[in-house]
Amino acid sequence: MARAGSPYGACKFLDRKCVKGCVFAPYFCHEQGPAHFAAIHKVFGASNVSKLLANLPVGERHEAVVTISYEAQARLHDPIYGSVSHIFSLQQQIRLLSP
Numbered sequence: 001m002a003r004a005g006s007p008y009g010a011c012k013f014l015d016r017k018c019v020k021g022c023v024f025a026p027y028f029c030h031e032q033g034p035a036h037f038a039a040i041h042k043v044f045g046a047s048n049v050s051k052l053l054a055n056l057p058v059g060e061r062h063e064a065v066v067t068i069s070y071e072a073q074a075r076l077h078d079p080i081y082g083s084v085s086h087i088f089s090l091q092q093q094i095r096l097l098s099p
Helices: 009-013 033-043 048-053 060-075 084-096
Strands: none
Touching: 009 033, 033 048, 033 060, 048 060
């Protein structure tokens, strides 16, 4: 977790100091945090994601961040279908492999 004042991932991307109790700090590390958060911020907005995470139990936040990050990256790759295009692709592969 980020120390107060030491920006990690999301706070670094937002160009602000990381405050104690920052909802983003545990989920966006130094290395890939800014890149993952940039996609999330562009697609969903930092404020919306912050509110969403604040309303979830702490034990469910990590899974939510992983899911939101995946969907944001999928939306940037395919703005119309997002992650659904990946699901369609997998279904097509299953159909081709089925006898």
